[in-house]
Amino acid sequence: DAKTTQPNSMESNEEEPVHLPCNHSTISGTDYIHWYRQLPSQGPEYVIHGLTSNVNNRMASLAIAEDRKSSTLILHRATLRDAAVYYCILRDNLETSYDKVIFGPGTSLSVIP
C-alpha cells in the first residue's frame, strides 16, 4: 500500500497562507492524491484531490510536483476555522477500485490569531 509522510504539526498566523507538504515517493501511476481534514470533534471532510496537474477549489489549492513524489496543500488565507488535522492520502480513483484507505497521522495545523 502506498504511504504518505507529513510533518506532525505546523503553525500559521491568521490570514496568512499555509503550505502543508506531503511526501509520497512510492506513488503509483493510477494513484490520486487526496487531502482530508478533521476538525475537532468531527469526522474527516474532503478538501481536494488531484492526479498530475495543480488543482484549485473554493477551499484550497493542490500543487503536485512534476515527478508526483510530493504535493503541497495550500490554504490561501488561514482562518481560525482552518485549525484541524490535515491528512494526505493516496486513492485509486478507478471505478473498480476497492483499495484499503491508509490514513497517516496527518499534520495538526494551529492557527494563531
Added chain:
Amino acid sequence: KAGVTQTPRYLIKTRGQQVTLSCSPISGHRSVSWYQQTPGQGLQFLFEYFSETQRNKGNFPGRFSGRQFSNSRSEMNVSTLELGDSALYLCASSPRGGGEQFFGPGTRLTVL
C-alpha cells in the same frame, strides 16, 4: 441531500459485552467504509462494503465484523469487547468506492 448518519453517537459498554453500530450512507451511495480512530493509532481502516459484499478488510481481529443491507445501510459489530476497543468509530460512504468519501460524525464507544 442528507449527510452520513451514525447511531448511536455515544455508547458505554463493559468488557465482554458486544455492540452494534449503525451507519446510513448518503442516498445513492453504495459503498460504506468503517474506520476506528484512537489517540494512539490514529485512523485505521476496518472494512468496506459495496452492494452487500465485503470488498476489503483491514488488520483487525475477527471480533470486528460488519454487514450491509440492500438499502446500503451498514452495521458493524464488535463482540467480546476489550478496553482497547474504546474509540471513535467512523463510517464513510461514497458512490462506488474509489475517490472522495463522505464521513459521518462517528460513534464514541467507551468500554469500561
